[in-house]
Amino acid sequence: MILRPFLHADPVAISYLFGCGGKASAAVVDPLGDVKPYLAAADATGMKILYVVDTHLHADHLSAGRRLADAAGAEYAMFAGADASVPFRGVHHGDVLPLGNVTAEVLHTPGHTPEHLCLLVTDHTRAEEPWFVLTGHTLMVGDVGRTELASAADEGARILFKSLQRLKALPDYVEVLPGAYSGSVCGRRLSGKPASTVGFERRHNAAFRIDDEAAFVRLMLEDIPAPPPQAARLRGINAGLLAA
Template sequence: MILRQFLHREPVGISYLFGCGGKATCAVVDAVGEIEPYLRAAEEGGMQIHYVIDTHVHADHLSAGRELAKATGAEYVLGDKADVGFPFRSVTDGEILPLGNVTAEVLHTPGHTPEHICLVVTDHTRTEEPWFVLTGHTLMVGDLGRTELATSAVEGASDLFRSAARLKSLPDNVEVLAGAYAGSVCGRRLSGKPWSTIGFEKRHNAAFAITDEQEFVAQMIAEIPPPPPEAARLRAVNAGFAVPAV
């Protein structure tokens, strides 16, 4: 297994490259900014990028996913619920993306957005148990993602409650590799530590610990932070329904 984490400050976010060095194949998740760092990381690991994945249609930054996929010949991947204006590799809940000795299982986790997916990653050279989950803006260290950017806050929160329950069912030792950390506008009580575990978040993440849906929805809609600047326009650009500002 090869895993690289890319921390971004403007905008705040986290991208990932992971895959199998032995079979020379990898994926990039939630690419932000210039594509050269991902190309360089793949080259240094002796790998080819076969999948470029966005966990959702982002509203807080311009995705570099399609640009990176075009540059590398990789498949650009979104969840099958994505409403976008361009062709993409559609993946469904439970689908497995193979990367040599590594696999990524797709979990449809709506809430932050209707099309959101997480990726449960296993390195089969070590064990058949999952090692980490790439959670995008569904579960972050210290909080869960805001729910009003693509639907109503209440509807999104109800969906997120069920998605959180799916993540809670993973083993406690599974590492949480989120798509944002402190400073992001997509959560409220985010930690500056950019990774965690399912077990730690179950014990110390107040929203993630709630087991009653009504209580959960009430908490998620009680403190909605200010929206990202130009959120609607950014989401439209990332969905292919608008052009980037010059």
């Protein structure tokens, strides 16, 4: 397994390159900004980027997903239900992206946005059990994703509560690699630590540990911060529905 996180400060976000070094097969998740660092990281590790995945249509920054996929000769993937006009491979819940000895299973986790997905990653040279989950803005360290950027806040919260059950069903040891950390506008109580585990978040994440839907919705409706600047416009651009 090769894993390279890219921590961005403006905007605050995390992108990832991961895959199988032995089979020279990689994927990049949630890229933004200049595509050259991702191409350079793949080249340095001897891997070819086969897939570029956006976990969702972002509302806080412009995605580099389509540009990177074109530059790398890779498939650009989002959840099949994404309301987007840019060319992309639509993936469904349960689909598996093969990367040599590594696989990434698609988990549909709507709530932050309707099309949100997570990727459950297994390195089959180590074990047949999953190693980590790339959670985008569904589950982050210390919080979960806000729910009013693409739907009504209460409706999004009810949907997110159900999605989080899929992540709660994972073993405690599975690592949580989110798409944001402290300073991001997509969460309220985010930690500056960019990674965690399902078990730690289950015990210490105020939103993730709630097992009652009504209590979860009440928490999600408290102290909703101002939306990211031009959130609707950014989602529209990332979907190809608006000009940049």
